[in-house]
Amino acid sequence: MRKLSLTHWLLCYPKTALVGCLLLVLISCSGLAKLWISIDYQVYYANDDPYRLALNSLESQYGKTQNAYLVIRNKNSKENATTPEAIQALYELTQAAWQIPFSQRVTSVTNYKYIQAQGDDIQVAPLLDNPVSLSSAEIKVALQRLQQEPAVNQLLLGKDQIMTAVNVGLHLPDNPIAETRQVTQYIRNMLTDFKQRYPHFQFFASGSVFADEVFAVATEQDLLTLIPLSYAVLIVFLVILLRSTRAMLLVLTLVTLSVTIAFGIKGWINPVISPVTAFAPSMIMIIAVADCIHLLNGFMYHRRQGLTPSAAVIESLRLNSRPVILTSVTTIIGFLAMNFSSSPAFHDLGNVVAIGVGAALLLALVMLPAFLLIKPIPVTANASVISRFMPYLAKKLAQYPYVFLTSSLLLSLLLIVGISQNKINETFIAFFDNSFEFRQNAEAIDHHLTGLHRIDYILPTDKAEGIFQPSYQQTLAKFSHWLRQQPEVAHVETYSDIIKRLNQALHADKPAKYTIPDKAELIAQYQLLYELSLPYGHDLNNRISFNHDATRLTVRLWLTDSAAILAFDQRVQNWLELHAPDIVQTQQKAGLISQGIGIDMMFAHIALNNIPAMYYGTLVALLLISFIIIGALRSLKVGSLGMLTNLFPITMAFGLWGWLSGQVGLSISVVASLTLGLVVDDTVHFLHRYLHARRHQGLTPSQALTTTLESSGVAIVTTSIVLAASFAVLAASHYTPNAQLGLLTAITIIFALVIDLLLLPPLLFLLDQRLTHLSVIKEVEHAPH
């Protein structure tokens, strides 16, 4: 009744309605100015995420873990990066690196503080300071000695000497949007200058600032390419389906406004745009188009029947507003279920798309009819291929229901078996395809120098000054020795190496004395002697806590995936429990996490944690949507049947994914809840129409099937194709998580179409026939109106 009065109000004041909608758009627009793209991949983590807290705690004590990593390589592939000219370039690059904004520490082989005996004293000084004054033989000797240093080998100097590097520790403020760009831009300019001065060498950069930056670049690229692509796809489909430029423009305007409202409101609630959210505009557009198509199709259908524009609007609203509202609500629920994800970035995506779908619904129900009333669009005669095919399909389905049923069940089972092939896994470097310089650099460095993944372990003792205990140092030394034997490990940086080296230097560099001293006082005093010899930016504050109760050990792993990182960390836990029970006990007592710390660990955990979280989210969405559909269809049996068949497309898609890829990462794990709301729409339309035919038109099951396929079938096929094609276009993203999300969603929608056309009808048909004289008819008879 209220809807009817809304329609009447619309008929009377179309212009007011139009202006009202535009006002709403304008008001929400004001939030757009607040939006900004976050460059910080911490947007993926909740504020109270234990691994994020552990990283914050580590950084407050040992300094920030951000870095830039500058690499030199000889262009002549026969020569390595240790020629006198290369070392001179490295020396100058090291000096220049101190000027990089926010730099705190700069280390390379040319300024590495080499500890050695000098008579009765010890010297802590670089071996390659001022390399111009050294002969190539001297450089060679120095490099040989440096290569023996665990802190240098495979971090600052490659084992094969093909690459050398300057590691720059940075201290960026929180939310370093502008600062990261400032640093990367500064480094790029600096390297361009070096490339000109040293034309025989390659200079390139990596490190956490570049990883941060590549996220932002991927986001921007997606915003710049995916949105135009989505528009292009929509324009093509709309022109084909609507055959009217004006209708096409009208729909495009409505979708654009839906996106504007969604992001305007987002600007007020949560102004951060992450790579994941960059995906939202395309999604909103795709979903909003479906609403518009339903209403416009209805309008055109009735116009063709000879109704006046206003009568056609009323008819279209009367027939379509209910299913459109219903399907929008299920879609919104599906997206809101993303709030179950363990990553805030996906909450954000779900919420902004949900807002967008809501806005699209409002605009489609108010603004579209208002516009049609003010300025009706012309209508062309229409006879689509799909509508000619449908009666044929209906006939065959009624003829051979078992054939269709068994073959589609077999096909789905075959696919579903593939689910077992899926593993929770994420490969960070594969987020970015080969078009990204970041990936190329990281892979080159991985090949010749060191690993990209960094894991920190904080190893506490139970009292202040405890790190001077020889037993602790022994454990540390054993631990790093064990770590260096692991195949994943590229580099280990540990405090015990320094103590051993100091002991050796204080014993006239005797190799046998490369050991841990046996007295705590010796260790403490050696350290004091060493610390007093260190210059700015080379201190031990990044290795030891200031009350000397813990040290930090950094492991670099060769490029790998999250499953391997977690497995490695688990082995580390096991080793520590077995060989360093004191440390583990202290960790437990102090409530510290014993796992590795760092961005790579955070990534590995979040993919793992997100699966169960999203599983529950999808389950809740499924229950909610089921209630709504059962209520809306007023039939428990048919409604449950519809929901059950909707589990098929999702499981089939994940099965196919298992056969194709088998890696389920963060973004793939949200596809189930995302698509649930979408795929259910077709079923709703189908069942709605079928029950209508059975209940109100009194048709037999076979007749009802034909009518349903002829009318709703056409809409189901067209919207599914539009949705699937548009999501498939998102697979063009160079940012793999987004590309995979688009691809898997498209696959799910296609499967949903197949199920809705080939599995659901025969199943419904058979059940209905068997029950015709029993419950369904009873139910139909007793159903209200």
Add this chain to the structure above:
Amino acid sequence: MHLINKISCRQTVYWLTFSFSVIASTLIVTHTSQASTASNQQVPQALAEAKKRGYEIAENADLQDLGYSDMQVNVKMILLDAMGRRAERSLAVNTLEMTKDGDRSLTLFLSPRDQKGTVLLTHAHPQANDDQWLYLPALRRVKRITANDRSGPFVGSEFAYEDMIRQEVDDYSYRLLKSTQFEDKPAWLLERTPKDIHSGYSKQHVWLDKQAYRIWRIDFYDRKNTLLKTLFFEGYQQYANAYWRPLRSIMENYQTGKKTILEYSDYRFKTGLTTAQFSQYQLRSQAH
């Protein structure tokens, strides 16, 4: 034809406006640059004056301490990080005034326990690298610290060694930035630039009061010329009727959020320390 005319007419207008604005802006730029060269000529003179005044003030400040002969003080060092974690060390510092050379100082480590009894001896030299030795009681040996680049943090604190000890006038070049106020006291703001190329700082800004040339605040700028940390002095008291010394100094690092507080107690002046006590050969006996 009409259309072409219209377009070319528009283009002419466009080009005229464009060239006019180019000429106008060139004129403005040349004019302002002439104006600035005119004022530039006065700059070197003003700069030389500011440098001279700056040096005089630093010299005067140094003169205030002339004749203190020797000083002993206990120092409690409190280290704090951004999350409120805390660590303490305690030191005893003896300083000996030298007339022809830089001052000499002995820093005795009282805690942490495993470093107790360690002694650091420094012979400062105004024109050359300082000499430093460390006595390690666990080894019972004196080791010379050979590095000439010692700008790193002192025992994990926010202080570099150079921030803790009395500075020689000629370690820096100076420039008076302005005459100002520091907490209601008339004060000078000096800029001093370390002469040592190994220094961790590009420059420092120093606030001293005009009354007694006491330093109240120092801003340290790192090698990239960004503000790194600030040192505040509190609770100045006069000792031996002549020498002003603070009770606390607080170093705040802006980049790491860490802080180090030095609490001074038991200042003693003119206790009769001798050069022999500040000799590297006597270091072992000083440890007790």
